[in-house]
Amino acid sequence: MRDVAVIGVGMIKFGRYPEKTVPELAAQAILLALKDAGATMKDIELMTSGNLYQSNAMIGQRILQVIGQTGIPIINVANACATGSTAFREAYMSVASGAYDMALAVGSEQMGKMGLLGGGGGGGDPAYSTEGVLGSGLMPAVFGMAGVEHMRKYGTTQEQFAKVSVKNHKHSMHNPYSQYQTEVGLEDVLNARVVSWPNTLYMCCPTGDGAAAAIVCSMDKARQFTTKPIRIAASVLTSDPWTQRDLTMPDINTLTRNAAKEAYEKAGITPEDLDLIELHDCFATAEILHYENLGICGEGEAGRMIDEGATTVGGKIPVNASGGLLSKGHPLGATGVANVCEVVWHLRGEAGNRQVEGAKVGLAHVIGLGSACTIQVLEK
Amino acid sequence: MAEAPTAEKPQEKTQKPIVPFLRIPADGGKPYLQGSRCKDCGATYLGGRMACSKCFSTEPMEDIKLSDKGELHVFSIVHQSAPGVPTPYVAAIVDLPEGVSVRCNIAGVEPDPQNLKFGMPVQMTTETIRTDREGNDVVAFSFRPA
Numbered sequence: 001m002r003d004v005a006v007i008g009v010g011m012i013k014f015g016r017y018p019e020k021t022v023p024e025l026a027a028q029a030i031l032l033a034l035k036d037a038g039a040t041m042k043d044i045e046l047m048t049s050g051n052l053y054q055s056n057a058m059i060g061q062r063i064l065q066v067i068g069q070t071g072i073p074i075i076n077v078a079n080a081c082a083t084g085s086t087a088f089r090e091a092y093m094s095v096a097s098g099a100y101d102m103a104l105a106v107g108s109e110q111m112g113k114m115g116l117l118g119g120g121g122g123g124g125d126p127a128y129s130t131e132g133v134l135g136s137g138l139m140p141a142v143f144g145m146a147g148v149e150h151m152r153k154y155g156t157t158q159e160q161f162a163k164v165s166v167k168n169h170k171h172s173m174h175n176p177y178s179q180y181q182t183e184v185g186l187e188d189v190l191n192a193r194v195v196s197w198p199n200t201l202y203m204c205c206p207t208g209d210g211a212a213a214a215i216v217c218s219m220d221k222a223r224q225f226t227t228k229p230i231r232i233a234a235s236v237l238t239s240d241p242w243t244q245r246d247l248t249m250p251d252i253n254t255l256t257r258n259a260a261k262e263a264y265e266k267a268g269i270t271p272e273d274l275d276l277i278e279l280h281d282c283f284a285t286a287e288i289l290h291y292e293n294l295g296i297c298g299e300g301e302a303g304r305m306i307d308e309g310a311t312t313v314g315g316k317i318p319v320n321a322s323g324g325l326l327s328k329g330h331p332l333g334a335t336g337v338a339n340v341c342e343v344v345w346h347l348r349g350e351a352g353n354r355q356v357e358g359a360k361v362g363l364a365h366v367i368g369l370g371s372a373c374t375i376q377v378l379e380k
Numbered sequence: 381m382a383e384a385p386t387a388e389k390p391q392e393k394t395q396k397p398i399v400p401f402l403r404i405p406a407d408g409g410k411p412y413l414q415g416s417r418c419k420d421c422g423a424t425y426l427g428g429r430m431a432c433s434k435c436f437s438t439e440p441m442e443d444i445k446l447s448d449k450g451e452l453h454v455f456s457i458v459h460q461s462a463p464g465v466p467t468p469y470v471a472a473i474v475d476l477p478e479g480v481s482v483r484c485n486i487a488g489v490e491p492d493p494q495n496l497k498f499g500m501p502v503q504m505t506t507e508t509i510r511t512d513r514e515g516n517d518v519v520a521f522s523f524r525p526a
Contacts, residue, residue: 133509135483144456
């Protein structure tokens with residue numbers, strides 16, 4: 001495998017765009033990324049398109065019909081919440097393998113106000129729907145229970161989970177791409193209506209629309225386009241291995257730990273070398289678990305880590321300087337590419353008022369149930 | 381083309397489980413959860429399996445009748461669910477002694493975290509919850525404090 005760099009990124013502000021089509025949203029992000037790279041569609045040899053809800057409708061091809069049909073291979077990718085990040089990894093792999101010199105990864109989604117996912121089943125007869133009868137397979141409950149498991153093991157409190165929301169919303173104030181740029185206090189978070197205990201409304205990511213794009217290129221060729229290539233030091237994808245409860249209660253910890261271990265080995269770093277992390281805070285509970293899963297603190301220490309402010313911008317290891325999914329939004333297919341954009345901007349020193357000063361190494365993490373985990377390690 | 385309707389058959393209304401791994405004995409015995417155990421590594425599963433996802437054995441699995449008593453592993457109080465699903469309710473993971481975990485509702489307690497204790501003993505009960513399109517009774521299970 002050869003060295004690959006990100007040479008251009010672009011995203012649109014996440015939000016609600018009911019008057020736009022998905023190809024229009026994705027095209028905006030691609031054009032921004034191409035401009036950022038100083039490239040055109042003629043330079044792109046392969047495209048991967050991450051989109052969950054339209055993955056069965058040749059969405060990648062329809063995107064290029066808006067901005068330029070060059071006849072290149074297009075791969076439509078779906079991998080739950082890890083859809084965009086898996087598309088990014090496929091673009092990376094196609095260049096790292098030597099098969100192509102330059103590839104484009106785009107992630108897009110239009111969710112509107114579509115809320116909770118899942119439910120249904122029973123071959124179409126709603127009488128056999130298990131939602132609310134046999135517990136809940138909906139994400140708020142799944143991540144609620146994952147947080148409760150951490151409470152059980154380590155005595156973590158609802159207040160500690162709530163502090164994640166306070167921190168990420170504070171970060172979002174400086175991110176013009178964030179769907180919400182609203183500060184919330186601890187009492188606001190705790191007093192908000194409960195969605196799935198212990199997660200209240202502000203501890204759940206909003207749904208919405210969005211698009212993001214990244215252009216990856218062999219390191220040899222990258223310097224023709226940019227003086228600031230960002231090296232992809234590792235790009236890892238794992239699925240859930242067998243664990244005792246996994247089939248009943250998705251084990252979001254083990255596959256993240258496996259991905260982190262592999263990513264650190266491939267990148268030749270330890271968690272201490274990281275300057276910033278964009279991780280998958282689909283719910284506030286998830287972020288706490290991933291501090292330990294990514295190895296930035298010891299077992300059972302994540303609650304203390306949020307108490308001490310270690311993961312706030314300016315702290316020991318800033319997490320979700322973008323505002324995280326809790327503020328930025330989580331248009332499923334776009335998410336994984338957008339967090340690559342965010343890390344790239346920090347490594348280039350272009351993150352404005354939310355800039356993590358002197359950032360040299362960053363990590364982008366996404367998890368999709370059930371289950372897929374991606375980790376990208378990016379280096380200046 | 382739809383087939384021409386044949387003579388009306390008297391349709392017998394039966395009890396049907398909400399999920400295949402809930403077994404309702406034909407002899408009127410107590411419904412139970414069915415599981416399977418890998419004969420090679422001992423991993424246990426809720427319902428049937430084609431192969432063992434722990435050790436990959438493709439030997440036919442041992443069919444096991446799971447215990448109706450277990451203990452509460454974790455829970456969440458669901459206040460917002462899919463359209464039409466009444467809230468709040470307690471969504472939980474219950475561990476059975478055979479090494480199987482079950483996703484379920486905890487019934488018989490007010491849905492408040494204070495009423496739920498990690499490791500508390502729970503007992504399975506079944507009841508008819510709905511009628512399906514064909515008029516069959518749909519039977520579901522839940523657990524309640526033992």
